[in-house]
Amino acid sequence: MSEELPVDHPYRPRRRLHRRRRILALAALGLALVLVAALAAVGIYLWRADSGIRRSSAIVKSGAPVSGELNLLVMGLDSRVDVNGNPLPAAAYEALHSGDESDGGLNSNVLMYVHVPAGGAAATVIAIPRDDYVDLPGCPDGECKAKIKEAYGLAADQKSKELAAEGHTDAAAYQASRDAGRAEQVAAVEQFLGVQIDHFVEVTMVAFLQIAQVVQPITVCVKENTVDTYSGADFKAGTQQIDADQAVAFVRQRRDTSNPGLEFTDLDRSRRQQAFIASLFTKLKQTNVLTNPATLNRLVKVAQQNTVIDSQLGISDLTSLASSMDGSKMHFYTLPIARFGTDSAGQSVNIVDVSAVRAIVAKLLAPPAASSAPATAAPTSSPATAAPTSSPATAAPSSAAEETFGTGTTVSVVNGSGASGAAASLIRELGHYGFGAGTASTASSRVADSSLVYASGSQQVAQRLATLIGIDDLREDDDLGAGEIKVTIGTSFDWSSPSAGTSSTAGTSAPESSLPSPVSATGGGTTGPAPTDLTEMAGGGVPCVK
Structure with missing residues (x-):
């Protein structure tokens, strides 16, 4: 294994591959795959505590969740191998109609946040569309914005290259790379939804087929x-x-x-x-499937081959999960998107309103007696250098003229602050003022001071923008095309106190009355x-x- 892995390496997200067959095969197995496997894991774990299911220390939470709550991420991978990287049985490939072990990757084509309130009340299961275009907190492989499903594969690929450069290419290195992917995927969902995730369950796509064969x-x-x-x-x-x-x-x-x-x-x-x-x-509720020892033995085997759970997920957690996922007690939600679009590479993506998504999730998770409580706090596990969730541009423009002063101008942002996702975040928020979205990029090294350069003829707009976001250093740049502005964010960039354009609503979530x-x-x-x-x-x- 060399340091520079090819783009078709199994760790790499499959948006870089354009073969029609693979694109069609990446449908994965969705909600059914992960929840059935999670249920199987529950029964298996309670029945046989050390049954050989792989444990992972990819996330270790230092802060305890709210007492009695369970906050779990379930990830369904499009991988065509088992959790140890071994090929599947030939019959499985034939049934899946999705190629062999050389196909697929480590995209998390299924992502669900499962929240079980204290006391074993009904579970809320929130499905995240796999192509939602979001900021990635760790910028794995240099990708700070991508489809949310790609966080796992990008981070695993980056870790694999780092270990390979050190001469580590064994099974332990493989699992370390997978753990890096799991950690980044959890962090990406936490950042996107504005929640804390305490545990995870991961399964590969063949798990669904094998469990369906049992039941x-x-x-x-x-x-x-x-x-x-x-x-x-x-x-x-x-x-x-x-x-x-x-x-x-x-x-x-x-x-x-x-x-x-x-x-x-x-x-x-x-x-x-x-x-x-x-x-x-x-x-399952109407039959004795899960009370049959032979059936449980078959489910144990499936889980051992195709399931990974985090090391801190305990029996009491699983008991809560089992009772709260009892048929009609569950409520499934699928998050909305703003529209379909494309990324800079021309790949199809879901354009999302992050602030609206967080507000929706906070409302869904709020207990009935506290429906007016503030939105869920930012995850405690997010990196300290993550881009702030509120920026000066999140303030509601005070007039139509202010709202559109950037119309006809494109703004690009270079992130020299070290805050993950800051460039994309600022570009997105400046869209509220009419600015077109340019490119988001990361500087080769951190810089202290922020700056702004503008094309000839854009001085007036540039000055208003500099005032809005609190930048003093601005100048004309003849290399920029007409109507272009480029902002460089430094470590001193002040996200919370712009000198103009703010209002008392800056950084707040959408009012509950406006939520769908x-x-x-x-x-x-x-x-x-x-x-x-x-x-x-x-x-x-x-x-x-x-």
Whole structure:
């Protein structure tokens, strides 16, 4: 293994690969994969405390969570190998229709934040769309902004290269790289949602297939006849029982090749997966699947091969998880996006409003008696150098003229402050003032003082911007194109006290009255809910979905 790993190395996120087959195969297995595996891990761990499930010290929290609460991240990887990096059985590759061990990577194609309140009340499960375009707190492999699913693979790749440069390429180095990926993925979700994550469960995509083989058949329901030749989906409208292979197709479907009018998206697939989980829990509650020793033995084997849990996740935590994930006590949510877009490389991404997402999450997690409580505090585990969640540009413009003074001007930001994600954060916030988004980059070394350069003809706008964000050093730069401004953030940049453009609302979350109310995940007719909708699904019964 050399220091410079090729872009198709298994650790690298798969946005760098453009083969049609791989893009289609990366559908992964979504909510069904991780929650079923989590449930299996619960039963297994309570039944056999040291059953051989791999433990990881990727995150070790120094601060205790709120007493009695459980805050867990479940990650489903698109890897085509087991947790030790070994190839899967040939039959598994054939059933998954997704290549062999050389395919896939370490994208966290499934990300869910599971919150269990104190006392074992109903669990809140929040699905994060995998292509949400967010800041990455550690800038792994030099990528400070990417799809949230890519945090794991980028960090694992960076750690692998560092260890390889030191001559470490053994199994221990492999696991150390995986731990780096887990830690970065947890930190990225914490930063995005504004929550603290105390534990995690990680599974590979084959876990879903193997568990479905244990508990098949499963009852599901779809609203319309639907066919997808890529995933193998072929379902009739109404309620039906499906086997394990059909279950894989059910949760992977992302399009309809016979009826393009159905307009499937990744968010529809998340809701399809939630419906599968709801149906599965209904079956588990009505049958004796998890009380059968032979069945438990098979689940133990699956978990040993394809499950990783953090080292601090204890029996009491798992007991709380098991009781709170009992069928109808669960509530599933899929976070909305602002719109579909592209990144600087032309890859499709979900454009998100981070402030709105955090406010939504805080509202979903607030106990009924304290629904007006302040938004959840920033995670205690975020790096000390992470970009502040409030910047001078977050203040609401006081007039229409102020709101649009940057129209026609593009602003790029170079981050020399050492604060992770600061450049992208400032560009995003300056959009409120009409500025076009330029490039976000990181300086080769930290600089003390902030500065601003502008193209000829942009002096007036540049001066207003410099005043807004508190920069004294500005000058004209003939190398910039018309309407361009470039800001360099130094370590002295003051995020909290701009000399103008502030208001008493700076840095605050959106008012609760402006937050979207959840819509039914099974609503919207044949077209389903819009990607901009926050959707909710109860955990019981057999939901009928798009």
